[in-house]
Amino acid sequence: MIDPQLLRILVALVGILVFVALNALALVYAERKIAGHVQRRPGPYEVGPHGILQPLVDGLKLMGKQLTTPKDADPVIFWLAPIMCFMPVALCMLPIPFGPNLVALKLDLGIVLILAFAGFGVLSLCLAGWGSNNKWSLLGAARSVAQNVAYEIPLLLSVLSVAFMTGSLDLATISAGQGALPWQWNALLNPLGFIIYFICALAETNRAPFDLPEAESELTAGFHTEYSGMGFGLFFMAEYANMVVVCSVATVLFLGGWNGPFAPGWWWFLLKMYALIFLIIQIRWTYPRVRFDQLLNLCWRWLVPLALVNLVYVTVIVKL
Amino acid sequence: MYRLEEIKRAARGMWSLVVGLNITGKYFLQPNVTIHYPRQEVDNLATFRGHIELIPEDGDPLTPRCISCGTCAKACPSGCITVTKKKAPAPTPEEVEQGVKPKAPKDPESFRLDFTLCSLCGQCVMSCPANAIRFSQNINIAGYSRQDFQFDLVARLRSRLPKHVNKAE
Numbered sequence: 001m002i003d004p005q006l007l008r009i010l011v012a013l014v015g016i017l018v019f020v021a022l023n024a025l026a027l028v029y030a031e032r033k034i035a036g037h038v039q040r041r042p043g044p045y046e047v048g049p050h051g052i053l054q055p056l057v058d059g060l061k062l063m064g065k066q067l068t069t070p071k072d073a074d075p076v077i078f079w080l081a082p083i084m085c086f087m088p089v090a091l092c093m094l095p096i097p098f099g100p101n102l103v104a105l106k107l108d109l110g111i112v113l114i115l116a117f118a119g120f121g122v123l124s125l126c127l128a129g130w131g132s133n134n135k136w137s138l139l140g141a142a143r144s145v146a147q148n149v150a151y152e153i154p155l156l157l158s159v160l161s162v163a164f165m166t167g168s169l170d171l172a173t174i175s176a177g178q179g180a181l182p183w184q185w186n187a188l189l190n191p192l193g194f195i196i197y198f199i200c201a202l203a204e205t206n207r208a209p210f211d212l213p214e215a216e217s218e219l220t221a222g223f224h225t226e227y228s229g230m231g232f233g234l235f236f237m238a239e240y241a242n243m244v245v246v247c248s249v250a251t252v253l254f255l256g257g258w259n260g261p262f263a264p265g266w267w268w269f270l271l272k273m274y275a276l277i278f279l280i281i282q283i284r285w286t287y288p289r290v291r292f293d294q295l296l297n298l299c300w301r302w303l304v305p306l307a308l309v310n311l312v313y314v315t316v317i318v319k320l
Numbered sequence: 321m322y323r324l325e326e327i328k329r330a331a332r333g334m335w336s337l338v339v340g341l342n343i344t345g346k347y348f349l350q351p352n353v354t355i356h357y358p359r360q361e362v363d364n365l366a367t368f369r370g371h372i373e374l375i376p377e378d379g380d381p382l383t384p385r386c387i388s389c390g391t392c393a394k395a396c397p398s399g400c401i402t403v404t405k406k407k408a409p410a411p412t413p414e415e416v417e418q419g420v421k422p423k424a425p426k427d428p429e430s431f432r433l434d435f436t437l438c439s440l441c442g443q444c445v446m447s448c449p450a451n452a453i454r455f456s457q458n459i460n461i462a463g464y465s466r467q468d469f470q471f472d473l474v475a476r477l478r479s480r481l482p483k484h485v486n487k488a489e
Contacts, residue, residue: 034348285344302330
């Protein structure tokens with residue numbers, strides 16, 4: 001007799017991997033299309049109707065490429081890094097409640113699990129930079145570690161403020177605790193927390209304007225300069241999968257999860273999540289990259305104190 | 321006071337972020353300005369300055385207006401124009417009797433343009449006393465070798481039938 005819980009996790013893992021892969025394709029397409037339209041050009045257009053097959057063809061190209069290991073690089077660390085970057089994403093998706101019953105793994109500490117495995121990403125970027133034996137990669141890795149460690153603090157504080165409001169670390173409970181209407185969502189009850197979370201999420205996923213670890217104009221491609229073919233492809237997919245994860249968590253924590261003004265269900269969840277992803281993509285094509293001192297000043301001098309103030313606000317006002 | 325000033329600056333900065341998103345959002349909703357080239361062409365080809373071409377005489381589309389004076393070849397800073405005059409035809413018996421030499425036709429035998437050297441400065445167009453040179457609107461100009469850009473403009477003029485004349489003209 002197979003344990004039904006085991007079966008459930010197996011099915012969920014396969015489903016999540018498919019979801020992540022499809023999302024990576026769709027988001028690469030969306031990113032390029034949105035970038036195009038923001039700049040008033042069509043974006044990919046030639047492969048398939050309106051270029052819809054472009055990400056698929058790009059993926060095939062990446063898979064067909066030779067995997068090269070640079071001279072004097074540490075091959076074990078070098079090839080471990082992209083895999084380590086991609087794998088935690090599947091785990092991060094497990095406790096996310098897409099609908100009232102649509103959750104792979106019911107956990108009392110779901111948000112803690114996500115935050116714990118999100119930390120893996122930094123480690124993999126660090127290993128990628130270290131194992132490449134390349135100055136750009138190393139600089140990218142150093143930046144990535146400094147940035148991620150710094151931004152984890154306000155991120156955790158803003159998540160903590162939501163945990164205080166709901167009195168739970170279970171994502172399903174947090175979702176259910178928010179009402180159907182927008183002014184019952186945590187984003188409007190705790191707006192500062194939402195803004196801080198969103199800024200930190202941009203920084204944690206290394207998205208522009210905080211994409212210093214891979215700053216093209218300064219570091220060629222930062223930590224993934226030396227990666228060819230699917231090594232780069234995995235980092236690329238992990239970036240988009242991470243976007244999905246942080247937007248899902250934002251939806252659950254701040255935007256009421258699957259709740260909506262009518263017909264609550266997973267479609268509301270996906271709608272809110274993709275709206276956030278759209279915003280992230282639009283931000284990338286709007287703002288220039290910040291300088292490194294600006295990045296850390298923003299975190300230590302603004303976000304951390306504001307997050308602490310917000311925590312006091314939440315404990316005093318909301319709890320009363 | 322210093323802190324207050326800094327907070328004001330941060331607030332202005334935040335507002336500028338909103339303004340930026342508004343601008344890109346508006347652009348996102350506006351229609352594209354891209355022309356999908358092989359399927360569409362721009363509508364202002366008349367302003368395009370391609371390589372030079374010879375203007376035909378009024379009423380005779382196969383004969384250039386050019387008088388083979390060579391001013392363009394002298395004016396060209398890159399030296400990419402070579403004009404060859406037509407030779408006078410052999411004198412007919414009557415002309416030999418009368419002692420007249422036949423006149424060479426004015427239009428050139430060949431008008432060679434080495435487009436690999438041309439910088440499209442327009443000195444030839446400006447200097448031409450007969451107004452016989454203009455810029456072509458030939459946008460589809462690409463070739464596999466350097467020899468593809470050695471044009472004989474007289475031959476080009478003769479080979480062009482009216483239907484090949486550019487739409488923009």
